[in-house]
Amino acid sequence: MPVIKYLVPSDFFVNFKKYLLGPFLLLQGLWVRKKTPSLPEPVNKTCGSIGQGKILNLLLLGDSSAAGVGVETAEASLLGQLLQNLSPHYHVNYQMIAKTGQTTAGMIDVLMPLVNKPFDVVITALGVNDVTSQVPVEKWLCQQHELIVLIRQKFSPQKIIVSGLPPVREFPALPWPLNAYMGDWADAFNEALINLCNQHDTVDFQSLRDYPVEAQAAVDGFHPGPVVYSLWAQYLSEGISTLVLNNDSD
Numbered sequence: 018m019p020v021i022k023y024l025v026p027s028d029f030f031v032n033f034k035k036y037l038l039g040p041f042l043l044l045q046g047l048w049v050r051k052k053t054p055s056l057p058e059p060v061n062k063t064c065g066s067i068g069q070g071k072i073l074n075l076l077l078l079g080d081s082s083a084a085g086v087g088v089e090t091a092e093a094s095l096l097g098q099l100l101q102n103l104s105p106h107y108h109v110n111y112q113m114i115a116k117t118g119q120t121t122a123g124m125i126d127v128l129m130p131l132v133n134k135p136f137d138v139v140i141t142a143l144g145v146n147d148v149t150s151q152v153p154v155e156k157w158l159c160q161q162h163e164l165i166v167l168i169r170q171k172f173s174p175q176k177i178i179v180s181g182l183p184p185v186r187e188f189p190a191l192p193w194p195l196n197a198y199m200g201d202w203a204d205a206f207n208e209a210l211i212n213l214c215n216q217h218d219t220v221d222f223q224s225l226r227d228y229p230v231e232a233q234a235a236v237d238g239f240h241p242g243p244v245v246y247s248l249w250a251q252y253l254s255e256g257i258s259t260l261v262l263n264n265d266s267d
Contacts, residue, residue: 042194042198045194045195046149046195049190049191049192049195053190053237053238054236054237055237056086056087056235056236056237056240058081058084058085058086058115058116059084059085059086059088059089059090059091059093059094060091060096060097060113061091062091063112063113063114064111064112064113065110065111066108066109066110066111067104067108067109067111068100068104068106068107068108068109069104069107069108070107070108071106071108071261071265072108072110073107073108073109073110073137073138073257073261074109074110074111074135074136074137074138075099075103075109075110075111075112075136075137075138075139075140076111076112076113076114076136076139076140076172076174077095077096077099077111077112077113077114077115077139077140077142078113078114078115078124078128078140078142078143079114079115079119079124079141079143079180080115080116080117080118080119080142080143080144080145080146081115081117081118081119081240082095082142082180082241083095083096083115083140083142084115084116084117085097085246086117086235086240087234087237087240087241087243087245087246088235088241088242088243088246093243093247094246095142095241095246095249096113098247098249098250099250099253099254101250102250102251102254103257103258106258107261112136114127114128115142120143120146120150120152121143121144121147121152121157121160121164122147122160124141124143124164125160125163125164125167128164128167128171129167131171133170133171133172133173134171134172135172135174136172136173136174137174137175137176137260138174138175138176138178138257139168139172139174139176139177140177140178140180140223140253141164141168141177141178141179141180142180143161143164143180144157144181144182144203144206144207144210145182145183145185145203147160147206148182148185148202148203148206149199151202154202154205154206154209157206157209158210158213161179161209161210161213162213165177165179165213174219175219175260175264176220176221176256176257176260177217177219177221178220178221178223178253178256178257179213179214179221179222179223180223180225180249181207181211181222181224181225181226182203182204182206182207182210182225183203183225183226183241184200184225184226185199185200185202185203186200186201186203186204187200188234188239189238190238190239191238191239207226210222221256223249223252223253223256225245228244228245228248229248231244232244232245232248233245
């Protein structure tokens with residue numbers, strides 16, 4: 018695939034830290050992986066219909082955060098809270114394609130063989146596993162571009178909402194300097210993603226940063242907690258409602 022001509026933040030300093038602290042970062046990463054508890058995916062109904070009013074076809078794509086890891090019930094997950102917010106106003110036909118550990122390249126592979134199906138809004142939540150896999154920024158940006166193009170081809174959405182990278186350096190599960198290293202990588206991804214979204218019509222960037230202090234991580238210190246999911250769903254719902262209102266006024 019050709020290199021996308023978007024502004025790509027330099028990952029020179031990130032790679033410098035990697036080579037300088039590589040063995041220590043590797044040991045820290047293994048230690049974090051061993052001690053971090055594995056939390057379940059609470060959402061077991063991944064498609065359906067709910068609510069009444071104007072029809073809204075919604076597709077959620079992503080990793081463990083899209084699957085709701087970090088909360089105990091499906092109702093408290095990102096999808097659950099989205100449906101809670103939207104169903105009083107819309108008849109929502111929804112589908113979720115998400116799993117723990119999913120990467121951007123992995124999601125592309127999942128979507129490729131699917132039959133084309135129209136959705137009004139497609140939400141993506143991908144990137145943290147690409148950070149932990151240390152995918153180069155430029156390569157990841159090309160994958161995100163490919164994903165956006167594929168979503169348009171498969172689902173013809175009126176709007177794609179791309180969720181940004183969370184502040185990884187603030188994850189309680191990550192000790193220093195691993196948190197600083199992974200945080201730098203996530204910051205570079207986030208900046209690149211903003212630039213990418215700005216170059217695409219009908220693609221909105223949804224920040225996962227600058228949340229209030231009560232928005233804490235889950236018990237594993239890595240995934241979003243209930244308040245994070247609640248606020249994330251609230252912001253997404255507001256963006257979706259604005260889209261519907263704008264379309265009604267046309």
